[in-house]
Amino acid sequence: QKEVEQNSGPLSVPEGAIASLNCTYSDRVSQSFFWYRQYSGKSPELIMSIYSNGDKEDGRFTAQLNKASQYVSLLIRDSQPSDSATYLCAVSSGGGADGLTFGKGTHLIIQP
Amino acid sequence: DAGITQSPRYKITETGRQVTLMCHQTWSHSYMFWYRQDLGHGLRLIYYSAAADITDKGEVPDGYVVSRSKTENFPLTLESATRSQTSVYFCASSESTYNEQFFGPGTRLTVL
Numbered sequence: 001q002k003e004v005e006q007n008s009g010p011l012s013v014p015e016g017a018i019a020s021l022n023c024t025y026s027d028r029v030s031q032s033f034f035w036y037r038q039y040s041g042k043s044p045e046l047i048m049s050i051y052s053n054g055d056k057e058d059g060r061f062t063a064q065l066n067k068a069s070q071y072v073s074l075l076i077r078d079s080q081p082s083d084s085a086t087y088l089c090a091v092s093s094g095g096g097a098d099g100l101t102f103g104k105g106t107h108l109i110i111q112p
Numbered sequence: 113d114a115g116i117t118q119s120p121r122y123k124i125t126e127t128g129r130q131v132t133l134m135c136h137q138t139w140s141h142s143y144m145f146w147y148r149q150d151l152g153h154g155l156r157l158i159y160y161s162a163a164a165d166i167t168d169k170g171e172v173p174d175g176y177v178v179s180r181s182k183t184e185n186f187p188l189t190l191e192s193a194t195r196s197q198t199s200v201y202f203c204a205s206s207e208s209t210y211n212e213q214f215f216g217p218g219t220r221l222t223v224l
Contacts, residue, residue, distance in 0.1 A: 032210045043202055043215040044155075088155070092210045097162045098170060099145055099209050104154035 002027045002093050006103035014111050019076040021106050023089030026070070032092035033065055034100065035074045037085045044088055048074060079110045115139075118203050118216040126224050131190045133219050135203030143206045144186040145213060146170075146178065148199040155202070161186055193223045 003026040013019040021035075032051055036044035050056045050063040050072070062075040072091075076083055086105040093101060116137040125131050135144065146158040157170030159178040167178050175197060177189045186205075190197055200220050204213040 032212075034212050043218045046212050046214065049212055090213075097143070097168060097209055098157060098160050099143060099206060100213055102155045104152075 002091070002101045004089055004091050004101050004103035006087075006089050006106045008104060009107040010109050011106055012109045012111055013079050015079060015081060017079055019079045019083065019108055019110070021074040021076075021087050021089075021108065023072045023074075023091075023103055024070055025072070025089075025091045025093075025101070027091065027093035027101075028067075028070065030067075030070075030091045030093045032100075033063070033072045034090040034092075035061075035063060035072075036088040036090060036102075038088060038105065039085045076108075081110045081112050084108060084110045116203060116205055116214055116216040118201075118219050120219060121217065122220050124222045124224065125193050127193060127195060129193050131193050131221065133188045133190075133201055133203075133221070135186045135188070135216060137184055137186075137203075137205045137214075137216075139205060139207075139214075140183060141205035141207055141214075142183070143209060143213075144180065145204040145206075146176075146186070146188045147202045147204065148172065148197075149202060149218075150199050158188065158201075190221075195223050197221065198223045 035048040038044045048063040064073045088105045089103040090100040147155045161167045161180045203216040206213040
């Protein structure tokens with residue numbers, strides 16, 4: 001059974017600070033890792049993808065992957081109130097036709 | 113417009129009625145997916161399709177039927193709607209099982 005675990009939160013972070021979101025996954029053969037942002041009442045929106053160990057930066061977002069620890073994280077620098085949303089971690093394992101396995105998401109609140 | 117669309121966006125129906133939710137994508141992605149999202153459960157995969165005329169069950173397929181006669185369309189039918197099928201339904205597509213999925217805007221379905 002493939003599992004992706006996230007702390008449901010809410011995670012409350014002051015405006016301007018760094019928000020750190022974490023995700024662990026169970027399937028060791030996982031190859032692709034994604035972070036989605038979902039605003040209330042909206043569909044999930046892809047914000048980051050990462051495929052190899054290390055860090056990947058895109059603007060204020062940094063994704064970090066450690067395959068040995070089966071751990072993925074998302075850092076949001078200079079957090080803004082508009083970053084308040086639920087963040088979903090998704091993992092692709094072994095190429096099964098059922099695609100990605102999603103975590104249940106972490107609810108992030110940026111306090112002005 | 114390019115992208116993935118769903119219709120209707122909102123639907124209210126009664127127990128026992130048949131309902132079809134439509135999904136259309138313009139990217140010519142091979143893979144398409146149907147999810148439902150409920151509070152506390154996250155995204156749950158209902159059905160998926162690897163290509164036209166190839167479909168398979170996901171985590172929660174009972175009470176649903178899909179078809180895929182054309183690559184771009186992937187309708188989801190509730191044969192006899194039940195109150196437990198009240199949910200938000202998302203369609204998604206991807207190039208491969210290793211790639212990110214792109215989501216449609218969702219259909220909010222209420223079964224009375």
